Amino acid sequence: METKFLDSSELPLAITLLKQGEVVALPTETVYGLAADPQNQEAVDKVFTAKKRPKGNPLILHVASFQQLQNAVLGFPDYAKCLAKAFWPGPLTLVLPKKDTVSSEITAGQKTVAVRMANHPTMLEAAAAFEQGLVAPSANPYTKISPTKPEHVFKSLEGRIAAVVDGGPCLVGIESTIVDCTGDHPWVLREGGISIEEIQSLLGDSYPVQKGPAPKTVVPGQHKKHYSPSKPLILVDSMDLAAKSLELLERKISFCGLGFTEHPKADFWGVMPGSPKEYARLLYDKLHEIDSLTCEVILVESPPYTPEWGAVRDRLKRASSAGVLPGESNGNKERCGRDGVEKRLGDDEGSLRGS
Numbered sequence: 001m002e003t004k005f006l007d008s009s010e011l012p013l014a015i016t017l018l019k020q021g022e023v024v025a026l027p028t029e030t031v032y033g034l035a036a037d038p039q040n041q042e043a044v045d046k047v048f049t050a051k052k053r054p055k056g057n058p059l060i061l062h063v064a065s066f067q068q069l070q071n072a073v074l075g076f077p078d079y080a081k082c083l084a085k086a087f088w089p090g091p092l093t094l095v096l097p098k099k100d101t102v103s104s105e106i107t108a109g110q111k112t113v114a115v116r117m118a119n120h121p122t123m124l125e126a127a128a129a130f131e132q133g134l135v136a137p138s139a140n141p142y143t144k145i146s147p148t149k150p151e152h153v154f155k156s157l158e159g160r161i162a163a164v165v166d167g168g169p170c171l172v173g174i175e176s177t178i179v180d181c182t183g184d185h186p187w188v189l190r191e192g193g194i195s196i197e198e199i200q201s202l203l204g205d206s207y208p209v210q211k212g213p214a215p216k217t218v219v220p221g222q223h224k225k226h227y228s229p230s231k232p233l234i235l236v237d238s239m240d241l242a243a244k245s246l247e248l249l250e251r252k253i254s255f256c257g258l259g260f261t262e263h264p265k266a267d268f269w270g271v272m273p274g275s276p277k278e279y280a281r282l283l284y285d286k287l288h289e290i291d292s293l294t295c296e297v298i299l300v301e302s303p304p305y306t307p308e309w310g311a312v313r314d315r316l317k318r319a320s321s322a323g324v325l326p327g328e329s330n331g332n333k334e335r336c337g338r339d340g341v342e343k344r345l346g347d348d349e350g351s352l353r354g355s
């Protein structure tokens with residue numbers, strides 16, 4: 001299949017393709033999404049096929065209005081309403097009990113649906129053209145690095161999807177924060193563009209925000225190996241950076257990487273911003289860039305272990321989880337040190353995930 005590269009002025013053609021049951025990559029403020037009409041079963045199937053994503057990992061429904069939200073969910077607690085009012089359109093996804101009209105294919109058989117109103121005019125206009133909005137997971141092959149530029153999508157999905165609409169680089173740069181709103185208080189399933197602190201400070205003490213897998217929620221997409229470059233990524237504390245670099249040099253393993261200060265020994269080294277939001281905006285683009293270079297290993301200086309770096313650290317940990325150095329076997333390489341709870345989760349995309 002020919003994959004069209006469309007300018008945002010060509011959105012009407014993209015909408016026509018979507019109405020014909022094709023899948024089209026659309027920009028959002030977080031990452032590019034692979035959109036399809038949720039009411040067209042074949043189109044939804046194509047999303048899973050194009051991404052090579054397991055069917056058990058549900059999709060996010062992108063709505064353009066509160067009416068579309070109300071049409072999709074049975075109801076929502078006060079705190080969910082408050083979150084939507086404050087952060088929509090924006091990088092926040094709410095998990096709510098679904099109505100029967102929402103197909104169980106997109107929710108992987110679950111009784112809940114993840115809904116988000118993205119802050120990008122292209123996605124909003126496209127979602128408004130469909131009765132239920134659009135489903136859209138991140139537009140990357142399963143477990144690979146998410147796309148923040150149309151070129152990233154084109155490179156990895158050309159020939160597998162009908163079109164990519166160019167909406168410029170994504171301004172948030174990592175996926176939305178996913179909040180389970182099915183209980184008495186909010187439960188953050190995936191950290192992302194809105195920080196836990198922002199959520200807590202909006203809701204106040206009456207709604208303590210929990211984080212991690214919610215007890216009653218199935219979190220299918222939380223793949224440990226997510227957002228992965230094609231070469232091993234090693235996440236290393238600042239104080240161990242010099243020793244790890246030396247070790248690689250002695251073993252004649254070429255490396256590129258990211259850190260907070262220059263690194264003269266690396267083949268390529270990206271100096272990243274010291275603010276978590278700015279870092280997040282650039283992260284996937286830098287990883288795509290480094291992944292296309294000839295170095296064998298990606299070394300990343302770990303960001304601080306403070307809460308505001310939670311979402312960035314999560315993505316880096318997942319990106320590093322499958323790293324096997326040249327000359328090493330693929331034994332137990334769970335560098336990201338997932339704890340027992342995370343091990344019980346399924347994966348992918350991270351659902352809270354990564355996909």
Ligand code: TXA
Pocket residue numbers: 028030031032033034057058059060091093095107110112113114116118136137138139174175176177178189217218219220221222348349350351352353354355
């Ligand atoms: O920023 C984002 O959220 C991007 C853009 C395109 O909107 N989308 C995105 O979708 O990251 P995706 O599919 O790559 O990740 C969404 C995660 C998946 O891991 C999925 O398992 C989880 O959300 N999810 C979807 N529906 C769910 C549900 N009902 N309950 C719990 N998790 C759910």
Ligand code: MG
Pocket residue numbers: 137138146349350354355
């Ligand atoms: Mg994803």
